[in-house]
Amino acid sequence: MIQEDMTVLSHREIADGIFELKLHGKIPAEISEPGQFVHVRVGGSSGSAAPLLRRPISICTADLGHQSLTLIYRSIGLGTELLSHAVEGKKIDVFGPLGHGFPVDAVPEGGRALMIGGGVGVPPLFGLSQMLADKGVQVTHVLGFRSEKDIFYENEFAELGETIILTEDGTNGRAGRVTDVLKGIDFDTAYACGPLPMLKAVQTMIGEKPLYLSMEQRMGCGIGACLACVVHTTDRDDGKGYRRVCCDGPVFRAGEVELC
Amino acid sequence: MIQEDMTVLSHREIADGIFELKLHGKIPAEISEPGQFVHVRVGGSSGSAAPLLRRPISICTADLGHQSLTLIYRSIGLGTELLSHAVEGKKIDVFGPLGHGFPVDAVPEGGRALMIGGGVGVPPLFGLSQMLADKGVQVTHVLGFRSEKDIFYENEFAELGETIILTEDGTNGRAGRVTDVLKGIDFDTAYACGPLPMLKAVQTMIGEKPLYLSMEQRMGCGIGACLACVVHTTDRDDGKGYRRVCCDGPVFRAGEVELC
Amino acid sequence: MLDVHLPGLDLKNPVMPASGCFAFGAEYAKLYDLNQLGAIIIKAATLEARFGNPTPRVAETPGGMLNAIGLQNPGVDQIIDHELPRLAEYDTPVIANIAGSETSDYVRTAEKMSKDPVVRALELNISCPNVKHGGIQFGTVPEVAAELTAKVKAVSEKPVYVKLSPNVTDIVAMAQAVEQAGADGLSMINTLLGMRIDLKTQRPVLANKTGGLSGPAIKPIAIRMIYEVSQQVKIPIIGMGGIQNADDVIEYFLAGASAVAVGTANFVDPLVCPKIINELPGKLQSMGVSSIHELVGRSWKL
Amino acid sequence: MLDVHLPGLDLKNPVMPASGCFAFGAEYAKLYDLNQLGAIIIKAATLEARFGNPTPRVAETPGGMLNAIGLQNPGVDQIIDHELPRLAEYDTPVIANIAGSETSDYVRTAEKMSKDPVVRALELNISCPNVKHGGIQFGTVPEVAAELTAKVKAVSEKPVYVKLSPNVTDIVAMAQAVEQAGADGLSMINTLLGMRIDLKTQRPVLANKTGGLSGPAIKPIAIRMIYEVSQQVKIPIIGMGGIQNADDVIEYFLAGASAVAVGTANFVDPLVCPKIINELPGKLQSMGVSSIHELVGRSWKL
């Protein structure tokens, strides 16, 4: 967990308003699991007051050899819009890696893993899938997007294993939502990242099998100190009664915390 | 008086912490007198809150043919430090030209003009001197700087007419202050721009002859609406009793307003 | 779509420059046609001419600015004789901000001002933090504010909007007091009392030491106050504090404002008022709203 | 050069993380040695455990942020048993922030907390705007604040610093009331009550609707209040509100603070406290100051 000014190696728009940002620095060496995130300060030129807070972005992939990591984000508001203007060679203030990611060991040797992603919930699943595929796990991806123009990394995922693309408006892949296709798929462990309604639907459908979910919450500190990002535990007898998304998560085993 | 995003044509450090910035746009065509200024918004990327206010900077020279103007400024605080990072091709939000400058016609045909400048008060005198020289006025420059490293445009001024450089620490030119050398100089009209103590001393020394002074004040609007930048008139019977530096000035005839 | 109708004010749109940030319009009239504006709130008028405070009068702060102009103005008679005739040329309503040190000053200024045909409403500035006498007191004690409001109402030929100070413990009590005293509307908020110290001189930057904080920094405070007050009063609110764009205007309406004023942002972008007015219809359309009036107080009505 | 000596607190430097922005230190201890800090003000403790408010609990604003955490904490007993022992390992003094809904809660929490040897002083949080009962009232009525202060002083074995709310008409009256009631020092300021409305949902961003505004945006208000209060009380002030760097610390000292706390800036730059502490000696040297204490109140003493 370090704070450093990382250098932009490359930055490109890979789908409509969705950017792939490769950064160079010391943070990659600290990453322990796929699904961890970094906290990015944008527009923080000296004395600039806004945006004040950092923005949490999942680590998509990390390359230890090249000391680099890749983020994929949607330009959606004040901070991400400013970030989208970053140019090659520029420095960006990054704090990370933060939180707990997806447990790679939760899939048995030679087992099957199912990855379910929606929109900008897809990026951390790519790094996860790479690692699982590397250890010989058979990976299946079910990725939902709003429309054809929002799709990214389709080929990259396909190279790792079976990849089912869905769009809500049917402009590419199957029309519909990720939950429409889960029924037929066989797997030992599932991982999901995406909007809350998707996570809820997925949790209901998956039922008993192991499922890990990556959550989002508005954050302050990103390291567990401010209690901005809490979620209730489902177990009412849990000693604390809550978890912090930033440091106890963002990935939780399904059922550990309330989805709301 | 227009507001536009001007393009940076060139930007270089010409003395210690002193920058020359050439900008391209429509504002140059609007300039009526040397000594007018522009109001520059720096770091104003979308939604950025600080610095909020614009910064007043004198127009050094304007080139109508090339639709360009030159500013010379010292990087001294939050805004000018940010400005100093502007790179060629970048856009900068400029509002101007503002205010009333130096009256070029205040020197009789074939007369002599004396220009007295201190520090970053020197730049507007250069544009003035160019125009006076163009109309055949004999120009003399007395320019004071703190130290050798702060001097700029020495040769440029020398090309236009006699130029006496002074440094407070004697590291270049004569040691001392501009007022030390005024005694011997013959002239019809004098123009001065620099720190307030210098303006006061110059006003006392010049006495009866016509003298025009460029003043500084903290500004809000820059166009006369907020009354942030007022100075008292010396004439207690003056109808208004005050002048606004931004629009009635920044150049005043010596004696019109109080120097304090 | 943008027209709003408030006591005394039939506005083609709800956007107006805030008092003290636009003088009497002459300067901005060089940049754009003032007929585009919903209304113009002119600089505070006092009974006699005032020079105001010594300079420096402004200082920048993170996301905001401090000012201590100190009610500089040529006095109500000069304004009526020399400033208002020029504004008569526009079909944009004028709201006259009035201030004073004593109740009697306020009353006489209000009386004179409200008689001028160009003036459609008064904005009673009980909250200017930059004057030594009176001023601030009127704005922080409900009973005192109510009494002043009643006296001004008694002489005014035009509706009276009372401009509230945010430097109080209970803004709702202030609002209710002036409503009961007959105010036709509220203006919220004036500036927050602040200070900046210069590290070089080691003294306050402003000659007046303290000044009024305005700009984006104070927007969350204004929004909270309007949200609270609009639920407790029946009179309309002109909202202000840090408005920079059309989104901010919509946020003010959702909080409970029925019109807005733009102050500091005029200094940042001299064309900000017409820009906002031009952006608003598109924003409303994308929200599926046919009249901006529908948005008033939606954040608590929903 | 940096050491300051206040009631109960002999500090190697005057910089401490503010309550609620540093939890109980465990998280930031992973980033740097907490021994570098002047002191640590821990998260508010209440008599019983509290979960606090629903999420979202934070929202960004221009130059600031809103929070409505709602005093989430494990309760005073858990804090004493599980959090303080870890802090005993450092030679950095701990200041315990205490809060409650009723006077009796405050008194019992203060009593327990002040007995712990790790705790060198209490910070009485009479000003948290994010709790429904009590809280805000204690912080806005001088008599009520004074009574609470006196009762807490009566049971506390350690000096008591009262943390004032800026959401009041007369901050000097509040400060004088708690000084007379026996407060050993003041903390200024807590957050300003604010709100942000989400244009998409058309409702307040925070689940709690209103929240406390902190960060650079509020610095001018804090500076003004400390400037006013420090001239009217004899007890020292821990200053806070928007501090981001060593220059800000010096501005607080010039205004009248004798120590400072850094809140929101920890989220912006997790290493901000040690960075400020390292920058301060150079700044003081360049000002020709041999002890930071010399700067206290210089803006009005000069």
Ligand SMILES: Cc1cc2nc3c(=O)[nH]c(=O)nc-3n(C[C@H](O)[C@H](O)[C@H](O)COP(=O)(O)OP(=O)(O)OC[C@H]3O[C@@H](n4cnc5c(N)ncnc54)[C@H](O)[C@@H]3O)c2cc1C
């Ligand atoms: C653990 C985690 C991982 C994430 N990973 C990614 C990713 O890989 N790619 C991606 O595109 N987005 C990701 N997000 C969402 C991303 O953080 C938000 O889109 C971003 O913060 C929006 O900032 P903004 O300034 O553009 O928007 P604004 O709406 O202007 O932001 C205002 C404030 O709200 C916060 N905020 C807004 N939306 C969210 C959100 N969805 N979650 C948390 N805070 C929010 C911002 O951080 C900021 O403080 C992730 C969020 C979390 C919590």
Ligand SMILES: Cc1cc2nc3c(=O)[nH]c(=O)nc-3n(C[C@H](O)[C@H](O)[C@H](O)COP(=O)(O)OP(=O)(O)OC[C@H]3O[C@@H](n4cnc5c(N)ncnc54)[C@H](O)[C@@H]3O)c2cc1C
């Ligand atoms: C009419 C006029 C013409 C000027 N021309 C030049 C020029 O050609 N070259 C040059 O280097 N400087 C010039 N200045 C001074 C220049 O405006 C300031 O140096 C600059 O505003 C400092 O901004 P900052 O953000 O770097 O400093 P900060 O100290 O961070 O500024 C804080 C605030 O104070 C204001 N301020 C600070 N110093 C001054 C000052 N001296 N005058 C007015 N406002 C100030 C800033 O505008 C800003 O609002 C001129 C000033 C005026 C009024």
Ligand SMILES: Cc1cc2nc3c(=O)[nH]c(=O)nc-3n(C[C@H](O)[C@H](O)[C@H](O)COP(=O)(O)O)c2cc1C
């Ligand atoms: C330079 C300046 C002068 C002001 N003068 C007045 C005034 O004369 N009367 C008044 O009621 N308010 C005055 N105000 C307050 C504004 O009208 C407005 O209420 C406040 O600035 C908040 O809006 P803003 O953040 O958009 O500036 C002044 C504000 C500024 C910045």
Ligand SMILES: Cc1cc2nc3c(=O)[nH]c(=O)nc-3n(C[C@H](O)[C@H](O)[C@H](O)COP(=O)(O)O)c2cc1C
């Ligand atoms: C997330 C957050 C939680 C806070 N919790 C507390 C608290 O528990 N008790 C308290 O007295 N103040 C609390 N505060 C207020 C801070 O201690 C501080 O007074 C205020 O934020 C101003 O300082 P800043 O601008 O540096 O943040 C909290 C502030 C924030 C941002």
Ligand code: FES
């Ligand atoms: S963001 Fe601060 S505890 Fe999670």
Ligand code: FES
């Ligand atoms: S800066 Fe506004 S009147 Fe001069």
